[in-house]
Amino acid sequence: MIEESSLIDFGAEKRFYAKEEYIFKQDQPALFYFQIASGEVKMNNYQPDGKEFIQAIFSAPRSFGEPPLFADIVYPANAIAIKNSLIWRLPKSAFYELLRQKPDTHLRVSQAIAKRLHYKALMAAELAQQSPENRILKILDYLKQEVNNITTPFGYKTDLTRQNIADLTGLRVETVIRTLKELEQKNEVKIINRKVYR
């Protein structure tokens, strides 16, 4: 995450993206550094059969889509606003110049990427293993601890729908619904009028 003052200094513009609007698409090369000022963004893939896989959900003040700025690769997923959002957009060349002039910022960007890689590695191991219970708990715990910094038991109320959880874990809605009920039996989650607490 880069300070707004720096973003402005280096010529970033704050753009509005309507809900459902694409910010970039899979397989495109990267032209900008993006950072959320307000709103929410998801990164996803659509599988051959049309099923969605959500790579991540980001909110302010997080940046996203940096990897292809660094390496000679294309976006591995789409980025789509899931709420009306304001997003800083800094051209690639200016981003490089900013990194060059501000080593601390470069370090923070590296940190952000490192954390994302860490999460992906954990999720990959979880996804490879089959158990729906573990997949779901991993996602919930990640959002609870890493994103929302909550430690109290059942202190995290997710605003993900069952379908969202399915798309994040690669499961089906019905499986998520059934597994969540089993997890409630086992006292791993609480469900209070349909809302999931962890």
Added chain:
Amino acid sequence: MIEESSLIDFGAEKRFYAKEEYIFKQDQPALFYFQIASGEVKMNNYQPDGKEFIQAIFSAPRSFGEPPLFADIVYPANAIAIKNSLIWRLPKSAFYELLRQKPDTHLRVSQAIAKRLHYKALMAAELAQQSPENRILKILDYLKQEVNNITTPFGYKTDLTRQNIADLTGLRVETVIRTLKELEQKNEVKIINRKVYR
């Protein structure tokens, strides 16, 4: 990947790791930057049921285990030498000093992490989806194109065993064996005396 001259300048030591030896373990904090001089290293997790999941396999001159050097996180997986290996080991503080003094190197390290994240994102989408065929082809194509830079059809002969592929994809050996045979039928891979070509 950092030039050996720089590594030496900043006090790195080249250590020998015997086959099967641990270089670091999951959940430990990072103390060193590692770079392979010779040999081969795998990063893996062991699931509760004892099943192995291989996060990645690295060979010279690649570095590994950088993310926890940057962010306040622990290793998400073990690193184990799978051949007798010589590995550069640079203390964390010296690594930071090196990055500070050599911005180009910092950029290259960022690039390496970015690429790894890219791969993880692709694999996560593939793992979430169930099809064994796609999981296996994704791994083979990744190794073929990204690691070995081969483009000719069936020009890549993998040295992974069926079990390796199983551990990389989260499948079972039997499933890998059967799926590879189906893939051969479909002319997606060639199998010449048990070796897999892609």
Added chain:
DNA sequence: ACTAATTTATGACTGTAATCATAAGTGTTT
């Protein structure tokens, strides 16, 4: 050269998540 260990292979059976069908509850829009 011989033994042991690993890798590849195949068949039979099982368990579980996906799939399909249907519906009730909740929220949003006009």
Added chain:
DNA sequence: AAACACTTATGATTACAGTCATAAATTAGT
């Protein structure tokens, strides 16, 4: 208030990867 879309829910059935058992082929170790 009605219409519509979305979300949650449940039951029945199916498909398919996992599991278990066993063995042949290959490689590594002494």
